[in-house]
Amino acid sequence: MKRRERHAETSEASLLKLARSMKPEALGILRSLVERESPSNNRDAVNAIAEYTAGLFEQAGGRSRLHKQREYGHVLQVDFSGGKKQGILLLGHLDTVWEMGTLARMPWKVSAGKIYGPGIFDMKFGVVQMLYAIKALQQLRGGLPRPITVLLNPDEEVGSRASRPFTEKLAKKCSSVLVFEPSAGARGACKTSRKGVGDYRVRVHGRPSHAGLDFETGASAILELARQIEKISEFTDLKHGITVNPGVISGGTRTNVVAEFAEALVDVRVTKTSQAPALDRRFRSLKPLDRRCSIEVSGGVNRGPLERNKQTLVLYRKAKDIASDLGFELPEVSVGGGSDGNFTAAIGIPTLDGLGAVGDGAHAVHEHIVEAEVPRRIALAARLIEEL
Ligand SMILES: [Zn+2]
CATH class of the missing domain: 3.40.630.10 (Zn peptidases)
Structure with a gap:
């Protein structure tokens, strides 16, 4: 040697x-x-x-x-x-x-x-x-x-x-x-x-209303976010080493108010550099199920x-x-x-x-x-x- x-x-x-x-x-x-x-x-x-x-x-x-x-x-x-x-x-x-x-x-x-x-x-x-x-x-x-x-x-x-x-x-x-x-x-x-690491912030804006007097005019940001989290979780692809973890969630103000705002912080991990753009596209293309809500996505993979x-x-x-x-x-x-x-x-x-x-x-x-x-x-x- x-x-x-x-x-x-x-x-x-x-x-x-x-x-x-x-x-x-x-x-x-x-x-x-x-x-x-x-x-x-x-x-x-x-x-x-x-x-x-x-x-x-x-x-x-x-x-x-x-x-x-x-x-x-x-x-x-x-x-x-x-x-x-x-x-x-x-x-x-x-x-x-x-x-x-x-x-x-x-x-x-x-x-x-x-x-x-x-x-x-x-x-x-x-x-x-x-x-x-x-x-x-x-x-x-x-x-x-x-x-x-x-x-x-x-x-x-x-x-x-x-x-x-x-x-x-x-x-x-x-x-x-x-x-x-x-x-x-x-x-x-x-x-x-x-793995590469990143995080996303998914914010949902809904329409607030009184939960008793005016329930139907409200569009709950919390309900919308809950539905989006189901979708986001499906981005996980264990076979290819991609994981997506909604780790923090917050929103709403009081029980008798239909929530105007809710957000989730999501940890993501990728195995290959090339996986990050596709994952990013999936986050950016999240669409509200209740059209009265809007979704704002920020973040990305910050450590390749x-x-x-x-x-x-x-x-x-x-x-x-x-x-x-x-x-x-x-x-x-x-x-x-x-x-x-x-x-x-x-x-x-x-x-x-x-x-x-x-x-x-x-x-x-x-x-x-x-x-x-x-x-x-x-x-x-x-x-x-x-x-x-
Ligand atoms: Zn260390």
């Missing part, structure tokens, strides 16, 4: 040994990140963790930039200079889905080989993994083999509206993108394809799918080889959730996602990582930075 020619066979062993010796310190840093709560919708909290994290990467020799945002926290970019190879982007986010105060009922906890805490799996461990992969390369090789840009976004959990331009711009300068979102399953699988294409497979196969040299198997999976990796793949930059923590419970109360996997994940990241 070429890799074996370049590095002594003991290279993997010494890297793993180093990663194991770094584990206590890395977990200390991880705890400091978990205990800095950072819900996407709390700008000050995300700013604080971005500033703190910038300091951590600066201590490792990076040059950090905090891109201020109006609505969300800072976008954190850190650049490391390195050898002659083309630069690589390490992508992740600092925000979590957990509200401030969650820590009080879901504290950092180590139990039976698992470490629990809000955001630990999605994806504060991934941030620590990037940092310690860089440190490991510096210690073991005396420097970095290539320039590295670390991009940590403040708004991934709410659709990445503010950070998307940064993600795309920085990815374009790089040969590939490694995404340290959590891995999948007990064996820590990579995510070689992700990460398709399992050739570029991704090349990266995945390298990662799989590296993992096997490190002594473990690295499976691949396809998942329904989107990430910022969807953006970079969509603009044609080779992207490999799900390189982060092994664990479970993203967005759930049992969110945790598996402690024993920590050194291997750091080593995997380090070798990928070197090899790609």
